[in-house]
Structures are given as C-alpha cells and as structure tokens.
C-alpha cells in the first residue's frame with residue numbers, strides 16, 4: 001500500500017542545489033536508459049534490462065544523488081513500457097525534456113539505523129519542522145497520518161510542544177536567545193557555538209525527543 005503526503009517545502013540553498021541535481025540526474029538517467037532500450041531493440045528485437053548501476057561508472061555524478069530516486073527511474077520506465085505494450089494507445093515512452101517535463105522524482109522512506117528507540121527520526125523532525133510554520137488542517141492531517149503510519153509499523157511518534165524553542169535554543173549550552181530573525185541562517189551563541197540554524201534546531205528537537213522518551 002502506498003500512502004501519499006502532499007506538503008510544501010522550504011528548502012535551504014544547499015537543499016535547493018541537491019534537489020536540482022536530483023531532478024537533473026533522474027531526467028538524464030531516464031533518457032539514457034530509454035535510448036539504450038530503443039537501440040538494443042532495433043538491433044536484437046529484445047528488450048534491454050538495464051539498471052542505474054550500469055550507468056554510474058560512466059557517469060559518476062549519478063552517485064551524488066539519492067540512489068532510491070534513481071531506482072525509481074527504472075521502475076517508472078519499466079511501467080511506461082508495460083503500459084505501452086498493454087495498450088499502445090498509452091503511447092510509447094517519451095524522452096524527458098528539461099523545459100517541458102515536470103521537475104520531480106520519487107524516493108522511499110527507509111527505516112534503517114535513521115537513531116534511538118526505533119523511531120523514524122527523519123519523518124519526525126520533518127513533521128515537527130513543518131509544524132512550526134504550518135498551523136493549518138493540512139499539518140494536522142499530516143501528523144495524524146504519520147502517527148497512524150508509525151503506529152502501524154510499531155513505532156512511536158513523539159510530539160513536541162509547539163512552543164518548544166527549537167530554533168532559539170543553543171544546542172551546545174542550552175541558552176535561549178530572546179530574538180532570532182528568520183534571515184539569520186547561522187546560529188551563533190556566546191558560548192562559541194556556531195552552526196547552521198536548521199541543524200541547531202534539529203539537534204534540539206532530537207534531544208527533546210530523547211528526553212521525552214526516557215522521561
């Protein structure tokens with residue numbers, strides 16, 4: 001079963017670059033794989049079984065992006081082929097154009113190592129992070145669904161009070177700033193702590209979650 005969440009993201013500059021790279025790599029790989037399938041079919045009348053791994057050596061930049069996004073490229077292409085063979089009206093898979101194709105990719109949630117008590121920390125911090133700026137029903141629904149989905153996997157969602165000063169608190173010494181402008185991307189404390197604002201907030205959220213779980 002697939003569960004879909006839809007939410008707006010506000011990527012940092014670094015994340016924007018990585019997203020752009022991932023879109024580009026997925027489009028590139030899709031086109032390469034499609035091209036090779038077509039060429040092979042013309043030559044042998046057989047469908048080529050190609051995988052992303054076969055391209056990483058020749059195009060090492062593919063190693064820089066989410067490998068699950070690339071794995072999904074293969075699945076999407078195979079699905080496009082299947083649709084075409086099942087019903088030619090669906091159309092033959094088309095090449096993706098930089099200007100006319102949607103910038104998108106698909107990835108998967110991985111429940112690996114992500115920390116303590118077997119919680120999905122990544123999903124949790126995302127959830128909480130969005131909670132700070134989005135107080136509408138969309139967020140409430142997202143949280144309920146996440147709660148439900150984690151419960152279903154035998155995991156626990158830790159809800160942190162929305163007034164918890166995750167951004168203003170120094171993750172090293174615990175001091176809380178009176179004011180922190182949104183434009184201040186680097187958190188600087190009198191104790192000498194200096195780190196990316198989001199990272200500082202994420203550490204505070206993680207520590208608060210740990211505290212709540214052991215309380």
Ligand SMILES: [Zn+2]
Pocket residue numbers: 170171172173174175189190191192193
């Ligand atoms: Zn400090």
